[in-house]
Amino acid sequence: MTSIGLAQIAIVLLAVIVAAIPLGNYIATVLAGERNLLSPVLSPIERVFYRLAGVDPAREQNWLAYTMAMLAFSVVGFASLYALQRLQAYLPLNPQGFSGVPADLAFNTSMSFVTNTNWQNYGGESTMSHLTQMLGLTVHNFVSAATGLAMAFALVRGFSRAESPTIGNFWVDLTRSTLYVLLPLSIIVALALVALGVPQTLQGSIEATTLEGAKQMLAIGPVASQEAIKELGTNGGGFFNANSAHPFESPNALSNMLEIWALLVIPFATAFAFGHAVFDYRQGRAIAITMMIVLVAGVSVAYWAEAGGNPLLTEIGVDPSPGNMEGKEVRFGPAMSALFAASTTGTSCGAVNAMHDSFMPLGGLVPLFNMLMGSIAPGGVGAGLYGFLVLAIIAVFIAGLMVGRTPEYLGKKIETREMKLAMLAVLIYPLSVLAFTGVSVMLQTGLASLNNAGPHGLSEILYAFASATDNNGSAFAGLTGNTPWYNTTLGVAMLLGRFAFVIPVLAIAGAFAAKKKGAASVGTFPTHGPLFIGLLLGVIVVLYLLQYFPALALGPIVEHFALLAGKTF
């Protein structure tokens, strides 16, 4: 670890926080339906959307209607994306003449983009036409993130309102999140990326004759526009197979920092927006601080692990001082690779600028554990906040048990129904991750996809299901995921991770919105100070370490000790 590396990390995180505070206030006004500085331009477009869709923006929905609207939108999105991939050979804007995407891969990819996962079992530049990339993948990058933001705000309204039968209107939240938050930021970031060197063209590829006379086909396309929303929407689906490690996706250190900033800024801003929406800034700040502590802890471990180099290679003469460079780009180095890895899995982004599969055992443990925790530091767009609020409910409940008082969070009594729903949500993750991993390691077809033997092989499978369930999308990419078994099971894991989690969350939102809001008294447990932050961290550690320690012990942890003993597989 060098002081320059640490300074690079600090610069990015500082830039995120500086921007997230005002952006959070802005997001709160957008989702409260208030006018803001972009209203003169955007509200006419917004009204057209509502009129054509037959939506009355003033009419709110109860939690069930809200959920149904969200599900209907997801089903239609899934079907249209599936059709687009299957039919791309017959559609325009296919300069490389790709054929239709096979059924199992199209299923996996549609599920992946509708759930904001962006797990990619395909190489973008060798599978998807420009039309599919633009009309299918880019669109879902926007709307799946907007759906996440909508659901987070439905839950926030559960806390900010009292005795309300409704939690907002899904169509309004979806439209406003896209138009006012994601689109303007994407335009700015996309143009900044082009200025830094990211291509933006409708050409398919460039033919070059190298200095040694060989032919080199450079795949290219409308990269910057997809890159911007890929990060801002915490989607992570790259235009190219190598994702943000590809020099056309991120040509230099500045574009790399901008991308990390873009993938962190909305999730942190959402925490501040939460404080704004419940009229207590300190509540949002406590959540943002907790998120930052978890993120910084992860970055520190990953950077430390990667900066030391691989002792097995040091032994045969490789200079360890630049760190573990297998699967890393020279222009990023270990510090920015570690920060990207922790950020992309701390959010549900899943973009990568280095190959996590080639990280050191403990370096790779960080992104894996970040996802097993449900990507909550700071989490995906919207998904991070609602995931975190579920943990806050559990933390407050445990605090209530310890002192023997009815637990309350923001004046709302937490009762049996809400606790059952919260536990239902958090138990979906281990169920999906551990069950699918367990079955895969017992099947020949599951093991045939491995790229690495020994404990690292188990890590590859565990990582895949953690990533899918968590709707992250990053991978230990050595695993060949494009097989009927993994296409299907990973698709189902994504479905569970998104909808089986969020339906209980929306039910909690409905239940809280209907409750009275109690006034704070001297006996109320404060949820904005260091005590609460400590409790929240404790709950996170206990909950997730207990669930996953055995699996992690058999994967990255045992690999670490094998490495120290000089063993290879």
Place this chain on the structure above:
Amino acid sequence: MLSQIRPAIVMIVLFTALTGIVYPLAITGVAQLALPTQANGSVIERDGTVVGSALIGQNFASDRYFHGRPSATTGPDPAEPSKSIDAPYNASNSMGSNLGPTSKKLVDRVNATIEAEFAAGRVDVVAADAATTSASGLDPHISPQFALAQAGAVAKARNLSESQVRAVVEANLEGRVLGVIGEPRVNVLLLNLALDRLH
């Protein structure tokens, strides 16, 4: 749920139009007008031929050129297109090796690279980037350490003095922005082009 089908379909269509067509085309239009070089892939031409992109690494095997990092990219086997074979710096199929830290294949591959570089007299110390594959397989850069280590061998192949070649390397070193952002590096294609201009 049925009452939500109409808004769902209309919203998908409208968002497709806005974020799938208007947004990327508008960005393309602005980018092509304002920043055509970057928007079209930072292509480098020499004597009217496209020789590559300043951003994308290419394969160098000759002694006369500085070599880039080992690359893990593959391409379809010409004999049997359903199979893939090693094809370093295939810019239509970016990928890393994805070999884990305890992989025997990794250790053997690194060992073979080191032996080959030593045997060819190309290096005296093994820089980390010289022995490892990059994440994209298209890394355009190498570390200054790896570049300088190759200077002697390249000078010999070109009948130049080592100090002449080292001077070209020094001139192509890229440092950190404001002394902090980024890593010290050398762009191999730009370096080799500069070298060709010496003659």
